[in-house]
Amino acid sequence: xxxxxxxxxxxxxxxxxxxxxxxxxxxxxxxxxxxxxxxxxxxxxxxxxxxxxxxxxxxxxxxxxxxxxxxxxxxxxxxxxxxxxxxxxxxxxxxxxxxxxxxxxxxxxxxxxxxxxxxxxxxxxxxxxxxxxxxxxxxxxxxxxxxxxxxxxxxxxxxxxxxxxxxxxxxxxxxxxxxxxxxxxxxxxxxxxxxxx
Ligand code: AMP
Numbered sequence: 001x002x003x004x005x006x007x008x009x010x011x012x013x014x015x016x017x018x019x020x021x022x023x024x025x026x027x028x029x030x031x032x033x034x035x036x037x038x039x040x041x042x043x044x045x046x047x048x049x050x051x052x053x054x055x056x057x058x059x060x061x062x063x064x065x066x067x068x069x070x071x072x073x074x075x076x077x078x079x080x081x082x083x084x085x086x087x088x089x090x091x092x093x094x095x096x097x098x099x100x101x102x103x104x105x106x107x108x109x110x111x112x113x114x115x116x117x118x119x120x121x122x123x124x125x126x127x128x129x130x131x132x133x134x135x136x137x138x139x140x141x142x143x144x145x146x147x148x149x150x151x152x153x154x155x156x157x158x159x160x161x162x163x164x165x166x167x168x169x170x171x172x173x174x175x176x177x178x179x180x181x182x183x184x185x186x187x188x189x190x191x192x193x194x195x196x197x
Contacts, residue, residue, distance in 0.1 A: 001024055001026055001080040001108050001188065001191060001192055002026075002080050002081055002082075002083075002100075002105060002106065002107050002108055003020075003080075003081075003082050003083070003107065003108055003109045003110065003111060003188070003191075004082075004083045004086075004087070004107065004109075004110040004111070004162070005017055005020075005082055005083065005084050005111050005113065006110055006111065006112045006113070006155070006158060006159065006162070007112060007113035007114070007115060007173055008115060008117075008120055008147075008148055008151040008152075008155075009120075009124070009144060009147045009148060009151060010115070010120045010123045010124050010127065010144070010148075011113040011114075011115045011120070011173045012113060012115075012173055012177060012180060013084050013085070013113060014030070014084060015177060016113070016177075016180060016181060016184055017030070017082050017084040019181050019184075020082050020184060020188065021082065023185065023188075024080070024188060024192060025079060026079055026080035026081050026082055027076050027077055027079075027080075027081045027082070028081070028082050028084055029068065029071055029077075029081050029082065029083050029084065029086065030084040030085050030086075031064050031067060031068065031083075031084075031085045031086040031088075032084075032085045034067050034071065035049050035053060035059060035064075035067070036053075036136075038067075039053065045063055045067065048060075048063065049063065050137075053137065053138055054137040054138055054143065055138075055143060055146060056138050056142075056143035056144065056145075056146030056147040056150060057146070057150060058088055058089065058150060058154060061089055061091045061092050061095065064086060064088070064092060065092060065095040065096070065099070068083075068086055068096070068099070069099055072099065072103060072105075083096075087155075087158060088154060088155045088158075089154045089155065089158075090157050090158060090161055093158055093161055093162075107167055108167075108191045109167055109169055109187060109188070109191050110158075110162040110167045110168050110169070111169050111171060111184060111187060112159055112162075112168060112169065112170045112171065113171055113173030113180065114170050114171065114172060114173050114174075115173040115174055116174065117148070119174060120148060121145070121148070124141060124144040124145065124148065125141060127139060127144065128140050128141040128144055169187045171183045171184065171187070
């Protein structure tokens with residue numbers, strides 16, 4: 001099974017992705033995690049991405065697409081994957097389509113976690129307060145707000161893009177975490193039985 005989890009920062013994609021991975025035995029491919037690892041390891045990609053990420057902007061499409069392409073070739077992707085944080089622009093979505101096609105793969109579904117902006121801003125303030133001086137360089141209120149603005153500008157157009165392809169399922173991300181998980185399972189269980197290998 002191959003799916004995309006789409007939604008603004010703070011919508012709970014990471015939490016839900018972890019649960020999907022356990023239940024459906026697929027891998028989570030988070031470009032954010034991969035980029036943070038590259039930053040920590042001070043690779044050329046990491047050095048290029050560091051400042052961009054710290055201010056909440058997007059790393060260039062070409063860089064991210066290459067990382068994902070390399071990752072798809074790892075054997076643990078054979079059973080399927082969940083893309084978390086990728087694609088983030090229409091250009092990335094188009095590149096992903098080309099990439100999957102060239103590898104003989106197809107997407108099964110794109111799940112959008114819909115969350116309203118006011119609630120997100122409240123979560124963002126809370127998360128920034130909880131992690132003040134903490135783990136992520138981009139977990140301060142300013143960078144988080146920037147990430148939300150970037151989401152609306154550059155990533156939200158993917159909702160229409162995948163709707164037109166007939167792949168989009170929109171779920172209410174404002175529910176309790178367990179209810180969101182149940183809604184996701186309701187989408188994925190039928191997909192799993194109908195998914196081609
Ligand atoms: P995330 O962990 O998904 O919130 O990503 C953290 C940061 O990594 C983002 O704010 C971007 O700077 C960068 N990033 C992650 N995924 C992508 C992507 N698909 N395209 C461009 N930049 C990305």
